Amino acid sequence: MRNTVLVARFPKPDFTSGYQYPDVLHRVPMETFWSWVDVVLLVGMMGFVAWAVHRRRSRRAILAVSIVSVLYFGFFRTGCVCSVGSIQNVVLAMAGGDGYRLPLVVLLMFLLPLVFALLFGRVFCAGVCPIGALQELVNVRQWHISRAVTSALSFIPWVYLSFAILYAATRSQFIICRFDPFVGIFRMGGDVGMLVFGVLLMVLSVFVGRPFCRFLCPYGALLGIVSRVAVKRVKITHRQCINCRLCHHACPVDAIREPCGGKVAESRTIGTRRVALYLLLLPLLTVGAALLLQSQSDTLSMAHRDVWLYTQLRSDNPPAVLPAEVEAFHEMGRSMDELEASVVSVKESYRRLSAWAGALMGFVLGCKLVRLSLKRTRKTYEVDPSTCVACGKCFSYCPQAGRSTSQPMEQRAENGVYSNYPESRQRSSVAQHVNESTRFIKNSQHEEKHL
Amino acid sequence: MERREFLRTCGTLITGGGLASLGGVLGSKASAVEGETMWQIDPERCLQCGRCETECVMRVSAVKCFHANQVCGYCDLCGGYYREGVKELNTAAENLMCPTGAITRRFVEEPYFEYTIDEDLCNGCGKCVKGCSSFGNGSLFLQIQQERCLQCNECSIAKVCVSGAIQRVPVGTAYKLKDHA
Amino acid sequence: MKKNIYRNIALVTMAFAIAVASMMAVSWWQMRRATPLQTEVMETLKQLGEANPDNAVLSGQIRQLDLLSRKAFFTGESQLKTGGWILCAMAAVIAFCLRMYYSAARQLPSKDLDTTDEWLTKSHARRYLRIGAACLVAVGLIAVALGPISKRSRVGQAGKSTSGQVNKSTSQQVNKSTSQQVNKSTSQQVNKSTDGAASGEWSLLQLSRVATEVERSSTDGAASGEWSLLQLSRVATEVERSSTSGQVNDTTQSAQALLPEVLHAPEDSNTLNSPSVPDSPDNPGSSTAPEEPADTLPIPKLTWNAFRGNGGSGRSSVRGLPTTWNLKSGKNVLWQKPIPRHGYSSPVVNGRNIFVTGADAEGRELYCFDLWTGELRWTLRATGISGSPGEMPDVSADTGLAASTVATNGKQVCAIFATGDVICADMDGKRLWGKNLGVPDNHYGYASSLLLYGSELIIQYDNNVGARLMALSVTSGRELWSRSRTDKIAWSSPILTKAAGKQAVIVVGNPAVTAYQASDGQELWRVECMSGEVGASACASDGIVYAASEYATCVAINASDGEVLWQADDCLPECSSPVATKSRLYVATSYGAVCAYDAASGKVVVQHELTTPFYSSPVIADGRVWLFSNSGKCYIFSTRDDFRLITSFDTGENTFATPAFTDSMMIVRTDKSLYVVRKE
Structure with missing residues (x-):
């Protein structure tokens, strides 16, 4: 409403001295x-x-x-x-x-x-x-x-x-x-x-x-x-892995999972039942979280400026100094009906979308619970692909990579550079690995000193 | 192991398909030309609330005062240059409106003065703009200096602008000037 | 050796970085505290300079300060900038040195670390997730439970009770179901049954508890931490329960938030004759002497913010008023004080402040009295307003210069006088602004009272010339909106109610009753039914607006669409405004009749012929109808259908104003004085 018509209160000057308007160029960056x-x-x-x-x-x-x-x-x-x-x-x-x-x-x-x-x-x-x-x-x-x-x-x-x-x-x-x-x-x-x-x-x-x-x-x-x-x-080349655990400890995001298995102290039926129940709970969690968040949609919608402005305008205890937005609202001559309509539609979309957002949270929670109830056995160290950020820190820690040739690791394995390693070292029980890897660490420490 | 491999391949295909369709859907909504936007102040909606000075993520705001010479009246008593109720029309500090001294003036010919904004000094407070629009032609106005603007994904001034004057505009119309209005 | 060098470099750089960072912080803090470009010193100096334009020393000072502050500003800026770069460089150096240091001393796993049992980890993770989720849910549920309280206060002021009640009942349901669940899960704990999921309750808390149950029945070893979730949900339930009960207790106390409209006039039978109404715990007992140091006295919660209460409803949820008092003996009278200047305006009360106005040819004043002591806290004179007439307009003696009642919101108070002067002050009597609206062309004198809606000061300015309804910003006095009116002059006051789904201002004029949207003054509906000189304001109850005026009609209008429900002309008021409950409309006339209309049909159900004129308006408080005759006789009626006259007695002082109510107190203005009635 304001300023819409530019009123030239003072006429354009009549220059007699041949004054030229300066050429102002406003550059736009690339x-x-x-x-x-x-x-x-x-x-x-x-x-x-x-x-x-x-x-x-x-x-x-x-x-x-x-x-x-x-x-x-x-x-x-x-x-x-x-x-x-x-x-x-x-x-x-x-x-x-x-x-x-x-x-x-x-x-x-x-x-x-x-x-x-x-x-x-x-x-x-x-x-x-x-x-x-x-x-x-x-x-x-x-x-x-x-x-x-x-x-x-x-x-x-x-x-x-x-x-x-x-x-x-x-x-x-x-x-x-x-x-x-x-x-x-x-x-x-x-x-x-x-x-x-x-x-x-x-x-x-x-x-x-x-x-x-x-x-x-x-x-x-x-x-x-x-x-x-x-x-x-990102993979650990199992044929070369000596289970030294160095990568596991070096990983900044804890993505390398250690071998595990057989140590679960509960019966299979209970485990299965738990998984089944969490699966059953999954939809309930989704719906419940959706309803819960939806019940708060009006509060959440205060983040929208129109809703906020509306509540300020409707406030029965105005602050000693009116918020600039309220003054601006009156100054702009915006109609209250327009604002009201906007608030109604914003609140409506909040009701819809907060349900979806809640459902997303509930669903993810349910999935996480289900995943955490699944048993997995691992014979060797493995990289969890979803948490691994491919930072490569494990490579620099791997003692096997230390004796590098220019060949990539997998190729080396395929070419059988380390094929003279005893079979037991490559596929042995966890307990043996622990023993062996401690020994190896001592060796590698020794080597490091020499390097 | 094979079952797992199979499942993973399925997952890969499904996710790939999903990403492709998402790309397709969004691609139809995206635009390479119109989509490229910049933030802009509409001087006709601006109320000079003073938030441009304080809310910008930069220490010295990217919002600057612009001057449309074509609109300016070249007055001696300039509502944007002098404080209200000024007694003497000289360049003494007590008489000037701009807190940073970013406006300079130059005598052209009797009785006209040319006003220029030093962008490096201007902090976008909008005091002169207010003065000029209440007593003057409104030739001073606030505008985002695009070369300084960081083009944040969400402009932090726009977020709090009382009149919603800051909007995204296509790159081609980055400035809204008053010169040729 | 080498690695120690790196360590030392890192340590030294860190020390430097901390030093630089703290210097920057200090510099930033200083710049933030006093933005050199807009120091108050500078502003005051400049103002001083304006006052004394010839003071060369002053302008010299200004120039010097200006130069200094700019210098400081730009040095500060460049300091921060270079500081930032230095810090970044230092951070890079530190990161590099640390990296070198630690890569030289590469960490090797200790032997005993690697024996984590993944399954145990997973069950722990499940538990943490559940606890985290339960926390989120608890927060959500608390928010749900708190919602009705805040909503209630909002809704209450908007004059709508249903949604608050619905919310409350939902939250109670939630409470109930949660407590049931707690019990249930405890029993499940005993039975170790796993079929808890069958109950089909939607509550998320329930779900997480089922999960707990599953866990408990399945893992014995890992059960140690399970109780914590249960405990947590119990805590959540308790919190909710207490908040709900608190809310119930609050209902009466926080009734300030509730327009009396929310409360349907309560029954009077048990409260009147039995002395069993206890003082609310917030109020001191009768033993508390009013001479007690002022600061320890409580601030009452109920408010009466405008003429005939909040929004002009004419109702208060006050309790425990005495049904008789004596000004001479001081029985049940807390205090009585004279009012310096005369006026017909009614008192309003908010917190400990009572506001009234008084005016004569010498001055127009707004007074603030202390509720407990009667001390005149401050007086604000309406002077120095540009446009204010030097000579007082001609007004009749029974209107005077101060007939309009003030309006307040607990932060500001505004008053208007027959000269068209509006003043607004804060609670300490500091004038915020003053404005003249143009001297009213009014043969009796301007008499409409003010109304506050949010930040709007709503003024009905129906005079012979330029009749309009306008809203001024209560903080600045700036006009927010204005609607010109075709209606003729009137002396009635606007009220607030809900009409056509919006907060509306109802104005009774000649010839129409009009509803305006309160937020922008848009006309919602208009009913032409009035005539003559309109002095009585409208009242509203349960979606019906009532308006009545002598020599015209008494009309009931559906607030939502402006449809006329009934019209009657049996019993019409002149100055006194009607008041309504759900089932009755009470009208006091200037010829001595006091009537109760049936709200549904418009028939006069009960009529008392009291043969004394009434200018003061009936109000509903403490479950009774209170009415003062001009001669100062107080009548108390039942709000039951029989509209029985319960009691009446002479106070001895002429009363034209409508009383105001706050926690167990009534404030009455007579033609000379102000007094507060309170049970001893």
């Missing part, structure tokens, strides 16, 4: 160019990491990529738009946010890491994602956290994801961007609370491998699902 550079680099780096992980089995190459990623994607491009945040853009486009066109670059940012994860595992996490790369670069120690705790904590990303979807689909907020702890570091500025949180997370990741990736990152949760069925995955 944003499009750079965003395509982003995509190209993304593909190139992921391809390089895939090669480094699956063919070279080289940690060093991945570290190099990490440094490049932190410098380019992090400090140069200041972290926007990243694949993690692109979830929200995609959701917004899917929800049919009126007038929102999904940029093709953002779509590629979202899809490409998923495609690569399907083909090669989480190579994006390995060192291409600046957030993961930053944490990887500062990580030097591994504090042991019980896997029981970490697998329970890995539920948090799903909660985060559900809310991110809810808030993005209702055009309320991009919470992943808002609560990104590292973007402030890359920009060296921004919200102080988030900066402090980011620094704390960084300090934590010196001692704990990738805390953000494991316990917060919603995109990591998606990549984990996809990489579960990855075509190529």
Whole structure:
């Protein structure tokens, strides 16, 4: 309403001295160019990491990529738009946010890491994602956290994801961007609370491998699902493995599972019954969580600015100073009916979407419970593809890789470089392995000193 | 082991199919040309609430005051340059509106003065804009300086803009200027 | 040796980094506390400079400070920037050194570490997940249980009771089902049965408990931690239960939030004749002397924020009022104080503040009295308002210059006078703004009272010229919206109720009763049925708006669509406004008749001929109808269908204003004084 008609109160001056209006040029940065550079680099780096992980089995190459990623994607491009945040853009486009066109670059940012994860595992996490790369670069120690705790904590990303979807689909907020702890570091500025949180997370990741990736990152949760069925995955070459456990202890994300089996102290029927019951509970959990979250949809909808404004306007205890939004509402001459209609539709979509978000949480919870009730036996050390971020740390720790030839590990195994190892060493019982590997460790320590 | 392999292959195919169809669906919604957007302030909706100065993720906001010379009246007593109720029209600090001294003026000819904004000094507080629109032609207006803007996925000023004046616009129309209005 | 060098470098860099970081933090903090560009010092200096334009020293100071602050600002900025880069570089150095140090001393697993039992880990993980999920659910359920409370207060003010009740009953159901579940699962624990899932309850808590049961019956060894979940859900239930009961207790106390509309007029039989009504625990007993130090006295919860109560409903949920008092002996009278200037406006009360206005040719004033002591806390004069007339407008003696009642919301209080002056103050009497709306062209004198809706101060400005309804921002006085009215002059006051699904302002004018949307003044419906000089305001109950005026009609209008339900002309008020319950409409006339209409049919069911004029409006409080005659006689009626006159007595002072109510107290304004009635 205001300013819509520009009133020239003072007439255009009549210059007699031949004054020329200055030519002001407002340049637009080559944003499009750079965003395509982003995509190209993304593909190139992921391809390089895939090669480094699956063919070279080289940690060093991945570290190099990490440094490049932190410098380019992090400090140069200041972290926007990243694949993690692109979830929200995609959701917004899917929800049919009126007038929102999904940029093709953002779509590629979202899809490409998923495609690569399907083909090669989480190579994006390995060192291409600046957030993961930053944490990887500062990580030097591994504090042991019980896997029981970490697998329970890995539920948090799903909660985060559900809310991110809810808030993005209702055009309320991009919470992943808002609560990104590292973007402030890359920009060296921004919200102080988030900066402090980011620094704390960084300090934590010196001692704990990738805390953000494991316990917060919603995109990591998606990549984990996809990489579960990855075509190529990081593998321990069993024929060469001497069960030394070094990789298991080195893994920053605790993705290398130790051999286990036979030690379950309960009968098979009870186990089966538990699995069956959790399977039965799965739909109930889904529906229950959906209903529970839906019951809160009105509270949740306060995150939407129209709803917030509406409650402020309707407030019977106005603050001593009216919020600027309220003043602006009156000043803009927006009609109350329009606002009311918007609030009604927003609340309606909140009711629908919060049920879906709740269902997602409940479903994931149920699935996690089911998975945790399944018994598995492993004769050897194995890599869990969904948690493995392909950082390659295990390669650098593997004593077998130490005696390297230029051949990749698998080839070496196939060529039978170590075929003179006694059969018992390659396929023996767990107890024997433990004994042998301790012996081996002593040897390798000895060797290291000499090296 | 074989059963597991089979299941995994199935999973791979299903996930691959899913990703492909997701890509297809989204691809139809995506656009390479129109999709590329930048943040922009619509000066006609802007109420100069002052949040541009404080809410930007950058220490010094990417929002700057722009000046449309074509619209400007080149007045001596400029509502954007001088504080309200100014007594003497000189460049003394007590008379000026801009807190950072980002507006400079140059005498052109009697009685006209040319005003220029020093973008490095401007912090986007919008005081001069308010002054100019209440006493003047409204030739001063706030605009996001795209070369400084980080193009956050969600603009943190837009999130709190009281009048919803900050929107995504296609790259081609990155600036909304008043010059040729 | 080499690795020690790395360690030392890392340590030194860390020390430096911490030093740099703390310096940056300090610098940031300083810049944040006093943004150098907008220091208050600068602003005040500039203002001073404006006041004394010739003071060269002052302008010199300003210039110096300006230069300094800019310098400080830009140095601070560049400091932060370079500091940031230095910190980043240091972090890189530290990371590199640590990496080198630790790769030189590569960690090797200790022997005893690798004996984790994966199955045990998994069952632990299951338990943590369940506990985590139960926590989330508990948070959710608590939110569900708390929802009705906050909603209730919101809904209460909006004058709608149903949804609150529905919510409450749902939460009670939830409570019930949860406690049942706890019992059930305990019994299951005894039986070790696993068929708990069959119950089909939807509650998630139940689900997680079933999971617990499964666990318990299956794993013996790992059962140690299972009770914690049960415990947790019990705690959750308890929290809910207590919050619900608290809520029930609160209902009466937090009735400030409830428009009296929510409460249907309660029965009076047991409260009147039996002395059993206890003081609510918040109020001091009768032993508490009013001379007690003021600060220890409680702040009452009930409010009466405008003419005829919150939203102009005419009802209060107050309890324990005495049915007789004596101004001479002081029996049941807490205090009585004179009001400096005369006025017909009614008192309003919020917290410990009683607000009334008074005016004469010398001044127009807003008074704030202390509820407990009667001390005049402050007086605010309506002076220095631009546009305020130097000469008082002609007003009749029975209207005066201060006939309009003030409105408050507990943070601000606004008053209007017959000169068209509006003033608004905070609770400490500090004037926030003052404004003249244009001197009313009004042959008796402007008399409509104010109404506050959220941040809007709603003013019915029906005068001979420029009749309009407007809303001003209560904080700034700026006009938010204004609707011009075709109606002729009127002296009635707006009320708030729900109409056509929206919060609405009902205005009785000549010739129409009109409902406006409260938020933007849009007209919702309009019923032309009035005539003559309209002085009585509308009232509303249960979706019906009632309006009545002498020489016109008494009309009942469906609030949702403006349909006229019935019209009657048996018993019509002049100045006194009617009040309604679900089943009755009470009207007091200026010729001495007090009538009860049947709300459904519009028939006068009971009529008392009291032969004394009534200007004050009947109000419903403590389950009774209270009414003061002009001569100061107080009549108390039953709200039952028989509308029995319970008691009446002379107070001895002429009363034209409508009383106000707060926790077990009634505030009455007579033509000279103000007094508070409270049971001793």
